[in-house]
Amino acid sequence: MKTALVTGGGSGIGAAVAHRLRSDGLRVATIDLNAGEEKYSYTADVTDRAAVDAALDKIRTELGPVTVLVNAAGLERFKRFVDLTFADWQKVVDVNLNGVFHCVQATLPDMIEAGWGRIVNISSSSTHSGQPFMAPYVAAKSAVNGLTKSLALEYGPNGVTVNAVPPGFIDTPMLRKAEERGFLGDTQKQIDATPVRRIGRPEDIAAACSFLISEDAGYITGQILGVNGGRNT
Ligand code: NAP
Numbered sequence: 001m002k003t004a005l006v007t008g009g010g011s012g013i014g015a016a017v018a019h020r021l022r023s024d025g026l027r028v029a030t031i032d033l034n035a036g037e038e039k040y041s042y043t044a045d046v047t048d049r050a051a052v053d054a055a056l057d058k059i060r061t062e063l064g065p066v067t068v069l070v071n072a073a074g075l076e077r078f079k080r081f082v083d084l085t086f087a088d089w090q091k092v093v094d095v096n097l098n099g100v101f102h103c104v105q106a107t108l109p110d111m112i113e114a115g116w117g118r119i120v121n122i123s124s125s126s127t128h129s130g131q132p133f134m135a136p137y138v139a140a141k142s143a144v145n146g147l148t149k150s151l152a153l154e155y156g157p158n159g160v161t162v163n164a165v166p167p168g169f170i171d172t173p174m175l176r177k178a179e180e181r182g183f184l185g186d187t188q189k190q191i192d193a194t195p196v197r198r199i200g201r202p203e204d205i206a207a208a209c210s211f212l213i214s215e216d217a218g219y220i221t222g223q224i225l226g227v228n229g230g231r232n233t
Pocket of ligand 1: 007008009010011012013014031032033034044045046047071072073074075076095099122123124125126166167168169170171172173174175
């Protein structure tokens with residue numbers, strides 16, 4: 001039985017991934033700013049390496065070495081670029097990119113030791129063509145795609161695959177908050193522009209993660225698997 005860590009596992013996509021991996025038979029721990037109700041849910045800020053390491057100490061004691069990591073913690077900050085403060089920029093990059101750095105670096109030794117590992121980074125479909133008012137987010141998520149490819153080359157020889165899943169328009173608290181604040185335009189227009197004609201579900205992303213983590217996906221690494229209803233091909 002393998003142990004997985006899902007960051008951002010208290011909400012939206014991360015919660016769906018954690019649920020799916022539990023159903024797949026993995027031992028699953030989550031970290032989030034607010035730990036959820038599920039067993040092995042820990043409160044930790046992914047930008048705080050000491051907090052990540054402390055959570056991992058407990059997870060390893062309870063569940064063993066972590067050989068599966070899904071990085072789903074993230075935050076957006078919609079603002080005109082000219083109105084951004086450097087602190088805004090740093091916060092978005094810190095959570096969406098540096099958080100991935102910390103969690104990968106903290107768990108990779110377990111995977112190298114096991115000679116087997118799976119990392120899936122949740123990036124964003126906005127990296128395909130950019131997104132107005134989301135420059136730091138798109139920059140950070142694009143860097144995550146690049147990090148994914150580099151790590152895939154570096155750790156393939158250790159039996160570790162590293163892939164990214166950039167979600168399209170997925171119905172989560174993050175999306176609904178952005179919608180309420182009027183940043184996403186008309187939701188129906190977004191759906192009409194999506195070839196499969198529906199909004200994505202967190203479970204759509206979880207299904208892709210489940211596959212990429214499976215033994216069957218052992219020959220797939222360094223890939224950016226868009227799950228977006230056909231909007232970005
Ligand atoms: P969500 O419902 O807001 O879930 C994100 C979770 O990450 C929240 O529980 C959030 O906690 C947590 N988080 C934020 N900062 C954190 C930190 N520093 N340390 C630990 N946890 C932190 O959003 P979601 O839509 O499921 O997003 C999941 C991932 O998918 C994100 O990386 C997001 O960028 C990406 N994504 C989503 C969409 C979409 O359409 N929904 C599209 C493209 C990419 P709080 O709620 O307390 O902030």
